[in-house]
Structures are given as C-alpha cells and as structure tokens.
Amino acid sequence: MRVRLTVNGRAREADDVWExxxxxxxxxxxxxxxxxxxxxxxxxxxxxxVRLDGVPVCACxxxxxxxxxxxxxxxxxxxxxxxxxxxxxAFVDAGAVQCGFCTPGLLVAADELLDREPxxxxxxxxxxLSGNLCRCTGYEKIMDAVRLAAARRSAEPxxxxx
Numbered sequence: 001m002r003v004r005l006t007v008n009g010r011a012r013e014a015d016d017v018w019e020x021x022x023x024x025x026x027x028x029x030x031x032x033x034x035x036x037x038x039x040x041x042x043x044x045x046x047x048x049x050v051r052l053d054g055v056p057v058c059a060c061x062x063x064x065x066x067x068x069x070x071x072x073x074x075x076x077x078x079x080x081x082x083x084x085x086x087x088x089x090a091f092v093d094a095g096a097v098q099c100g101f102c103t104p105g106l107l108v109a110a111d112e113l114l115d116r117e118p119x120x121x122x123x124x125x126x127x128x129l130s131g132n133l134c135r136c137t138g139y140e141k142i143m144d145a146v147r148l149a150a151a152r153r154s155a156e157p158x159x160x161x162x
Contacts, residue, residue, distance in 0.1 A: 005067045007031060008077030017064045024048045024059035026067070027074060035075035035104045046132030049105035050074050056112050058131070075104035078111055086156065087111045090149035091142075098136035106132045110146045114153055120146070 003026060004013045014030040022041075027033045027050070036059050037047035043058040050059045051073040078085040084092070087110050097103050106129060113120055113128035120128070125146045134142060 001065065003064050003068050005069065006071045007033065008073055008080060014064070019063070019065065021064045022060050023050070023052075023062040023064050023067050023072070026064045027059060027072070033074050033076050036108075037101050037104055039101065043131075044133070045102070046105040046109065046129075047102050049108045049132065051108060051112055054112070054115075056109050056131075073108070075107050078107060085111065086152050087114065087146075087149040090152060091145040094141050094145035094148050096137060096141040096145035098134075102132055102134040102136075106134065106142060110149065113146070114150055118154060119150055122147075 001017050001019065002013055002015050003017050004011070006012070007027070012031055014026045017026060017030070024036055024038055027036055028038065036050055038060065039045045039047040041060045043061040046058065048059040049056050051057075052062060052067065053070050078088055087107055091097050091103065091107060096106075109129050109132055110125075113124065117124055122143065125143055129142065129146070
C-alpha cells in the first residue's frame with residue numbers, strides 16, 4: 001500500500017508499505033529520518049516518540065497505515081532550518097545528553113509539554129516524560145533541561161519560539 005502523510009511540514013509518501021509495518025519503520029527506513037530510535041519495539045522506552053497530529057506517540061506501536069493523511073513531527077522537525085530549537089539547545093547546555101539513545105523521544109515529549117504548558121511544574125515534567133526511559137542520566141539533568149527550555153521560551157518574543 002501507499003501511505004501519504006505530512007512529516008515535519010512536508011508532504012511525503014511511502015510505497016510498498018505492508019499492512020503490519022510500523023510508522024517507526026516507515027520514518028527510519030523508507031523516508032530516511034533516523035532520529036527516532038528503534039529500541040524496545042513494545043512502546044515501553046519512548047525512544048521512538050513522535051508527535052502524531054500533535055500528540056506524543058510511540059511510533060513503534062502505530063501502524064503505518066494509521067498515519068495516512070496525518071501530520072507527524074519527528075525530532076528532526078524540531079529544528080527545521082538546521083538551528084537547534086530552544087528545547088534541543090537546553091538539553092545540550094544542561095548536559096542532559098549522554099549516550100543519546102533516549103534523547104530524541106525525550107526532546108519530542110518535552111517540546112510537546114512546553115507547547116501545551118509553557119510553565120510546567122516538576123510534576124508536569126515528570127508526567128510528560130514518564131513514558132521515556134533513560135539509563136544514563138538519572139533524570140535530574142533532563143529535568144534541568146526542561147526547566148531551562150521553559151525559562152528560555154518564556155523570555156523569547158512570541159514569533160521566535162521554536
């Protein structure tokens with residue numbers, strides 16, 4: 001089957017998609033977007049988190065056909081013009097990136113949280129990131145990064161937010 005969707009603001013299509021193929025496979029292997037990581041394939045780790053019509057989902061659990069006609073934002077879409085987004089820069093500056101395997105999913109989830117709740121509490125951050133496992137950082141630097149991104153976004157002019 002052919003799947004047509006919008007990925008990171010661009011109309012895309014994938015041909016010869018079989019009915020059991022995941023959105024994650026289509027993004028990585030058919031559309032050349034390797035940012036979302038393939039780790040557990042069971043929706044437990046969050047490394048493959050993308051936004052599907054604005055909602056964070058584990059791309060490994062979404063059948064490619066379910067994305068037909070829908071909008072997907074991957075970690076690559078957070079920096080569409082090659083400049084790091086506020087959230088990405090905050091993760092770097094706070095030292096929240098270690099091995100990097102969980103980072104794409106955490107970035108997408110954090111970005112969605114800050115779009116929805118510009119000044120999140122620590123509880124809000126924990127809840128938003130609860131579906132993302134990190135085996136390296138202990139999460140404190142990740143929490144720091146989200147707090148930093150929230151502070152930076154609130155200081156940016158409305159039109160400059162990324």
